[in-house]
Amino acid sequence: MKKMVSVYNDADYLAIYKQKRKLWAIFCVITALYLIYCVAWLIFHISLPYKDPMQKLAQWMVFLATGLYVIFIFPYLAIKYSRVRRYYKLIGNLSSGLKNEEKNYYYCWEEKSLQKDNIDVIGCVFETWNKKKCEWMDREAYFDLEKPLPDFDSGDYVQYITQSNFIVQYRILQKQALEFEEVDEDGASIDEGKAENEGETGQPAPESESVEERATDEE
Numbered sequence: 001m002k003k004m005v006s007v008y009n010d011a012d013y014l015a016i017y018k019q020k021r022k023l024w025a026i027f028c029v030i031t032a033l034y035l036i037y038c039v040a041w042l043i044f045h046i047s048l049p050y051k052d053p054m055q056k057l058a059q060w061m062v063f064l065a066t067g068l069y070v071i072f073i074f075p076y077l078a079i080k081y082s083r084v085r086r087y088y089k090l091i092g093n094l095s096s097g098l099k100n101e102e103k104n105y106y107y108c109w110e111e112k113s114l115q116k117d118n119i120d121v122i123g124c125v126f127e128t129w130n131k132k133k134c135e136w137m138d139r140e141a142y143f144d145l146e147k148p149l150p151d152f153d154s155g156d157y158v159q160y161i162t163q164s165n166f167i168v169q170y171r172i173l174q175k176q177a178l179e180f181e182e183v184d185e186d187g188a189s190i191d192e193g194k195a196e197n198e199g200e201t202g203q204p205a206p207e208s209e210s211v212e213e214r215a216t217d218e219e
């Protein structure tokens with residue numbers, strides 16, 4: 001059986017750590033230059049005679065620099081640096097965060113305008129059989145759009161591990177173990193309880209050993 005494919009590795013952590021440090025260093029340098037600029041004009045202002053016309057120039061130069069600094073710093077910290085910091089935090093939590101392992105049937109990718117923890121993601125929709133309701137239920141996990149998408153085909157039986165609902169590891173246990181029947185014009189949903197290789201309760205019974213065991217338990 002194939003090994004689990006890890007979405008993130010140590011190189012990702014090191015790269016985002018370096019990027020975070022670089023952005024913080026840029027912020028510190030620009031802030032230091034701004035403070036030096038303001039102090040220089042303050043010293044110039046103090047050195048001028050009382051009510052010297054040049055005092056207005058010193059004041060307006062500081063006002064202008066302050067406005068430019070504020071215009072730069074808020075988007076920089078609130079968008080760019082914050083985004084990298086959250087991504088760094090996400091990868092850092094992968095080693096210590098609570099993880100959840102599941103085995104479900106992949107159905108489709110769901111593209112939408114969505115950000116999870118300020119990170120661009122795509123929805124990975126799985127179908128899981130609900131024994132109590134005797135119907136298929138959607139199970140959506142998130143996948144980082146900055147990573148190459150897994151080679152999933154509709155009906156693949158997939159084992160995957162999520163952390164904060166992000167897929168961090170996965171492997172395909174059986175290719176196209178289940179065939180979903182479309183019921184609407186857009187092909188966006190499945191005919192619940194009807195699929196190729198169904199069991200008596202409407203639950204699929206794929207050929208692989210691990211999938212057969214799961215189907216037997218659910219029946």
